[in-house]
Amino acid sequence: MPHLPNRRSIRLKGYNYRQEGMYLITICCYNRACLFGNVRDGKMRLNEYGQVAHNEWLKLPDRFNQMEKDVFQIMPNHMHAIVSLSASVGAALAAARNNETNPSVHEQRAGASPAPTESFDDTLGDIVGAYKSLVANACLHLFRCKHSRKGINPSAIPTMGKIWQRNYYEHIIRNTTAYLRKAEYIKNNPANWIRDEFHQLD
Secondary structure, eight states: OOOOOSSOOOOOTTOOTTSSEEEEEEEEBGGGOOOSEEEETTEEEEOHHHHHHHHHHHHGGGTOTTEEEEEEEEOSSEEEEEEEEOSOOHHHHHHHHHTOOOHHHHTTSSSOOOOOOTTOOOHHHHHHHHHHHHHHHHHHHHHHHHHOOTTOOGGGSOOOOOOBOSSOEEEEEOSHHHHHHHHHHHHTTTTTGGGOTTOOOO
């Protein structure tokens, strides 16, 4: 895997990310903190927040019905996934936008990307943005439930902080050989965690 930048997505100039195709995406936790669990004996052990990240990815095609899931893996401080998009995505995006919750709610989420808007013209970005928002909101709700107790001064309750690093990385998968290589990398990510560039003490 190439070195992944922290603050910018690598975009192919002039490429239409609305068109049919397959993409590898990588989304990192803020400051690469291990928020989603840990790897033990070569297997990913999801914590509560990692289970949220896993479940929300599984549900995404219900919001974007032109999206097909493929191989994906939640890791301690990032996630990898291969996404397949069909050519006709306009109707699905419009429906997903219409179903978005009040934007004022999203302003309170823990480090998610902006929810899709009519000015956002990147289909892959719409999907990633919705996913980050859903995971951040669900994790924040879980965090607040765990730390809210009767009789405790609200000011004494810790804050969760940001969930996601700004932006994401994407790679266009152009042929079967590339697909098989990326899919194998994702499947073996937990087993190879100790050598992964994202690895840090978890």
